[in-house]
Amino acid sequence: MAENVTIARPYAEAAFQLAKEGNSLAAWADALGMMAAAAAEPQVKKLLADPTRTSTDRGFLFLTAVPGELADAHRSFARVLAQNGRLALLPEIAQLFTELKNDHERSAVAYISSAFPMDDATVSRLLADLEPRFGRRLEARVTLDPELIGGVKVAVGDEVIDASVRGKLAAMATALQN
Numbered sequence: 001m002a003e004n005v006t007i008a009r010p011y012a013e014a015a016f017q018l019a020k021e022g023n024s025l026a027a028w029a030d031a032l033g034m035m036a037a038a039a040a041e042p043q044v045k046k047l048l049a050d051p052t053r054t055s056t057d058r059g060f061l062f063l064t065a066v067p068g069e070l071a072d073a074h075r076s077f078a079r080v081l082a083q084n085g086r087l088a089l090l091p092e093i094a095q096l097f098t099e100l101k102n103d104h105e106r107s108a109v110a111y112i113s114s115a116f117p118m119d120d121a122t123v124s125r126l127l128a129d130l131e132p133r134f135g136r137r138l139e140a141r142v143t144l145d146p147e148l149i150g151g152v153k154v155a156v157g158d159e160v161i162d163a164s165v166r167g168k169l170a171a172m173a174t175a176l177q178n
Contacts, residue, residue, distance in 0.1 A: 005096065008089040012096035015077060016104075022073070025101050029094075031074040036094035038066045039087055048088050055083045062087050102136075110138040111155040115148040115164065130154065130161075 019028035038044055044065050048058055059082025063075060070078070081087045102108050110130060112123070127138045134156050145153070149165035162168075 004089055004092050007086065008092035009096055011081065011086060011089065012093045012100060015093065015097050016100040018073060018077070019097075019101075020104070025104070027071065028074070029098060029101055031070050032090065032094040032097050034068050034070070035062075035066055035074070035078060036090040038062065039090035041065070045088065055085060058082050058087060105137070106135070107137040107139065108134060108156050110134075110140050112140055112142045113145040113148060113153040113155075113164075114142060115144075115146055115150045115152075117144065118142055118152075126152070126154075130156070134159075 015028055015032065016025075019025045022028075039048070039062070044062065047053070047061055047065075050058070053061070059079045062082060063070070063078055066078075078087070081090070081093075086093075110127065112118070112126065118126075123140050123142060127140055131138050136156075138156065147166060149169075151164040151167070153164050153167065154161045
């Protein structure tokens with residue numbers, strides 16, 4: 001996995017530079033997301049691993065498997081990946097591109113786990129409280145986790161805030177044992 005990320009990084013950085021120069025970060029993020037989804041499909045993976053096909057064939061067949069419309073720049077990027085045998089790295093490239101885009105835009109995704117459903121107003125208030133702490137504009141991805149008993153657990157990047165009842169009980173148990 002780490003090797004794939006290392007190999008994917010220069011491609012993600014190149015795509016990011018192209019997107020930045022063309023003022024099209026969102027379009028590139030969408031296109032890379034579509035291509036990554038296609039590359040993750042089992043039938044496409046099998047096609048990309050087929051040693052009997054040329055890189056040109058793989059590129060052409062891959063582009064026909066991508067749902068939606070791709071701009072010429074995105075198609076050219078996919079062809080370069082095909083020529084270098086790197087189409088299978090598209091999920092990693094898309095993820096790295098998103099990280100570069102979020103850093104550039106000073107934004108991040110806040111993964112919020114809640115014990116109970118949260119309405120939009122509650123999520124907005126929570127994000128408003130969290131954004132100054134992280135110094136970024138946050139986009140919420142909310143999931144339900146009844147095992148939290150109550151409260152929320154928020155993960156932004158590699159930082160986690162556990163304000164759940166389960167987390168507080170675990171912290172109390174640890175304190176009592178020490």
